[in-house]
Amino acid sequence: MREHDEGRSGPAHGLTRRRVLGIGGALGLVAATGLSTAAALARRPSITGAELRSAVPLPPPFQVPLPIPPVLKPVSTEGGTDRYEITQREASAEILPGVRTPLWTYEGTFPGPTIESRRGRPVTVTHRNELPVPTVVHLHGGRTPAASDGYPTDLVLPEDWHDTTTHTGHGSEHGMHDPRAVVTELTRDYTFPLDQRPTLLWYHDHRMDFTAPAIWRGLAGLHIVRDDTEDALGLPAGPRELPLMIADRAFAADGSLAYPALDPTLRERPGVHEPHFAGVLGDVILVNGAPWPVHEVDTARYRLRILNASNARHYELEAVTDDGRRLDLVQVGADQGLLAAPITHQALPIAPAERYDVIIDFSGLPVGSRVGLVNRLGSGRTRDVMAFRIARHATDDSRVPRTLSTDLPTWRRTDAVSVRDFSFRAGRMRGGHGWLVGGLPFDPARTDVTTRLGDVEVWRLVADVHHPIHLHLVGFLVLSRSGRPPLPHDAGLKDTISLRPGEAAEIITRFDGYRGRYLFHCHNAEHEDMAMMANVEII
Amino acid sequence: MATSSLGSAAAHRTRPTGWVFRAVVSAHVVAIVGQPVFAGVYLTGDFDSLRWHAVGADVVTSIGYLQVIAAIIVWARLRQAWPFLTTTAVVAAETVQYFAGLDGALWLHLPLGVMTVAALVVQFIAVWRQPLLRRPRAHREARDA
Numbered sequence: 161m162r163e164h165d166e167g168r169s170g171p172a173h174g175l176t177r178r179r180v181l182g183i184g185g186a187l188g189l190v191a192a193t194g195l196s197t198a199a200a201l202a203r204r205p206s207i208t209g210a211e212l213r214s215a216v217p218l219p220p221p222f223q224v225p226l227p228i229p230p231v232l233k234p235v236s237t238e239g240g241t242d243r244y245e246i247t248q249r250e251a252s253a254e255i256l257p258g259v260r261t262p263l264w265t266y267e268g269t270f271p272g273p274t275i276e277s278r279r280g281r282p283v284t285v286t287h288r289n290e291l292p293v294p295t296v297v298h299l300h301g302g303r304t305p306a307a308s309d310g311y312p313t314d315l316v317l318p319e320d321w322h323d324t325t326t327h328t329g330h331g332s333e334h335g336m337h338d339p340r341a342v343v344t345e346l347t348r349d350y351t352f353p354l355d356q357r358p359t360l361l362w363y364h365d366h367r368m369d370f371t372a373p374a375i376w377r378g379l380a381g382l383h384i385v386r387d388d389t390e391d392a393l394g395l396p397a398g399p400r401e402l403p404l405m406i407a408d409r410a411f412a413a414d415g416s417l418a419y420p421a422l423d424p425t426l427r428e429r430p431g432v433h434e435p436h437f438a439g440v441l442g443d444v445i446l447v448n449g450a451p452w453p454v455h456e457v458d459t460a461r462y463r464l465r466i467l468n469a470s471n472a473r474h475y476e477l478e479a480v481t482d483d484g485r486r487l488d489l490v491q492v493g494a495d496q497g498l499l500a501a502p503i504t505h506q507a508l509p510i511a512p513a514e515r516y517d518v519i520i521d522f523s524g525l526p527v528g529s530r531v532g533l534v535n536r537l538g539s540g541r542t543r544d545v546m547a548f549r550i551a552r553h554a555t556d557d558s559r560v561p562r563t564l565s566t567d568l569p570t571w572r573r574t575d576a577v578s579v580r581d582f583s584f585r586a587g588r589m590r591g592g593h594g595w596l597v598g599g600l601p602f603d604p605a606r607t608d609v610t611t612r613l614g615d616v617e618v619w620r621l622v623a624d625v626h627h628p629i630h631l632h633l634v635g636f637l638v639l640s641r642s643g644r645p646p647l648p649h650d651a652g653l654k655d656t657i658s659l660r661p662g663e664a665a666e667i668i669t670r671f672d673g674y675r676g677r678y679l680f681h682c683h684n685a686e687h688e689d690m691a692m693m694a695n696v697e698i699i
Numbered sequence: 700m701a702t703s704s705l706g707s708a709a710a711h712r713t714r715p716t717g718w719v720f721r722a723v724v725s726a727h728v729v730a731i732v733g734q735p736v737f738a739g740v741y742l743t744g745d746f747d748s749l750r751w752h753a754v755g756a757d758v759v760t761s762i763g764y765l766q767v768i769a770a771i772i773v774w775a776r777l778r779q780a781w782p783f784l785t786t787t788a789v790v791a792a793e794t795v796q797y798f799a800g801l802d803g804a805l806w807l808h809l810p811l812g813v814m815t816v817a818a819l820v821v822q823f824i825a826v827w828r829q830p831l832l833r834r835p836r837a838h839r840e841a842r843d844a
């Protein structure tokens with residue numbers, strides 16, 4: 161009552177000027193405090209995931225030479241098929257100088273050996289599992305029949321795997337089972353027809369619930385598809401074509417790769433400790449398995465075949481000379497092969513599992529100078545990726561044609577028989593946190609999308625935080641990003657699209673090639689292990 | 700309502716100018732409440748809601764600028780400055796909000812959005828809890844003294 165009386169005795173609007181100013185000032189102060197707290201606490205640039213700190217001293221950058229993964233020799237090339245054998249086994253390597261690091265490897269190396277293949281010439285790889293856990297190999301970006309696509313429950317069991325309740329579902333204690341799983345013992349043949357556009361693919365483990373730690377421990381390798389048309393373009397080749405597999409890792413005090421697994425044996429219980437729920441980031445940047453390496457180059461054009469093989473770390477790459485000048489990154493290819501025409505970038509964002517085919521020109525740079533490949537999203541040591549040292553003058557007969565390809569698909573919205581919406585977000589699953597697609601955790605026994613072979617569809621993907629979304633089997637074109645035109649780096653045919661927080665994208669694709677059950681999922685490997693996958697059944 | 704307690708003489712009724720301002724503020728509140736609704740539905744995976752959120756942003760911002768004009772008229776005809784001052788603050792926040800949304804700066808977009816809605820609700824209460832009267836010159840001078 162006193163308030164009221166006081167108000168009435170005051171001027172027109174019932175409160176004294178002093179009180180109005182007091183309330184207004186208090187609310188203004190609260191608002192200002194709120195906004196500055198948001199500004200102070202926010203991750204700018206935003207990053208999804210939490211970084212592990214290495215417990216061993218880290219080497220200075222640009223000391224270790226860039227390794228090039230060995231090219232695997234086929235055991236047979238008869239009958240029009242190249243046959244390869246890969247043994248998955250434990251090995252150790254000196255990744256950091258003077259530190260032995262035990263790894264899970266393909267053929268004893270990290271990255272695994274590179275497979276070089278020709279378009280339309282089938283490759284069969286016999287994988288033998290000598291690791292202590294089940295494995296399954298997926299060829300990322302491969303146009304592969306479902307039986308060889310490495311479905312997460314199509315496990316290859318190791319010799320002494322006596323677990324009767326083999327993990328075929330997220331949290332086997334809940335009894336989730338995949339009746340369609342094809343489990344083999346010790347070995348499995350994967351056949352890749354490779355009837356697809358030439359590009360850089362990569363193979364990696366895709367075991368249900370344990371993909372992220374398996375890749376982290378070393379189960380990843382490159383697979384290149386080429387054809388005569390691409391060879392004839394005159395792009396930099398031979399020693400001037402460099403595969404760059406970028407991956408972050410962290411090292412424990414004993415030299416092993418640190419990973420916050422709930423079950424360090426990676427046998428029973430999937431998942432990571434709560435702080436790393438959104439993704440595991442390392443504080444060491446490896447390129448082809450070497451920390452912050454350096455590579456000696458000629459004053460010439462180079463073709464960089466870049467893969468982000470990190471579990472969760474995004475990069476925004478730029479090439480910076482000693483005097484701070486940024487070199488152009490001329491993109492010639494995307495995940496699924498050559499663009500129609502080159503696109504020049506100053507900086508190139510790359511999400512987990514994305515690939516970019518980039519030409520960089522070192523001509524005109526002084527011998528002895530250095531070009532750093534820098535990650536604009538990094539801070540401290542993770543800002544550096546690698547460096548190129550200009551070693552010698554050289555002639556260059558390479559070229560970057562103005563037309564790179566004419567075979568890109570021309571799907572239009574009007575071709576689409578279905579338009580589907582999917583959300584990729586955090587949520588509750590079976591009493592805990594998980595990552596959901598369309599509100600649901602992954603269930604191998606549930607068909608999320610049924611489509612007919614040859615159908616064109618538009619998918620509209622919405623993300624809460626960073627989610628690099630990957631479709632198995634098919635490539636797609638990006639139609640829009642958050643209702644606006646695609647970004648320059650969205651060009652070409654892709655198989656993984658990076659969604660940033662709150663962002664949406666429309667993609668268009670044609671489900672052709674093979675019938676069967678395929679996955680689409682988030683390629684933040686921790687999200688993937690925590691159920692952010694779904695099934696497409698192509699009938 | 701407080702209106703009745705202030706008497707029924709013609710001089711103590713809200714003028715047409717005041718009614719226009721009340722109407723604009725009310726429309727503004729209705730429009731802005733739709734924004735978190737569309738944002739929330741969008742994040743469930745409903746792609747079209749992003750377009751509604753964008754249309755909503757245009758509508759809210761447009762009403763905001765109308766409110767600035769209405770507030771200037773209130774100031775001129777009723778000699779009340781507070782509607783203009785508070786509206787300017789709200790519209791400034793909405794403009795920042797608009798571009799923060801376009802840039803995906805969610806650390807700013809979310810808290811500023813909540814604060815803008817709260818500010819408009821306060822303004823809604825302020826314009827409806829009592830008549831918007833023309834401030835008598837004498838009164839003002841007396842108080843300012």
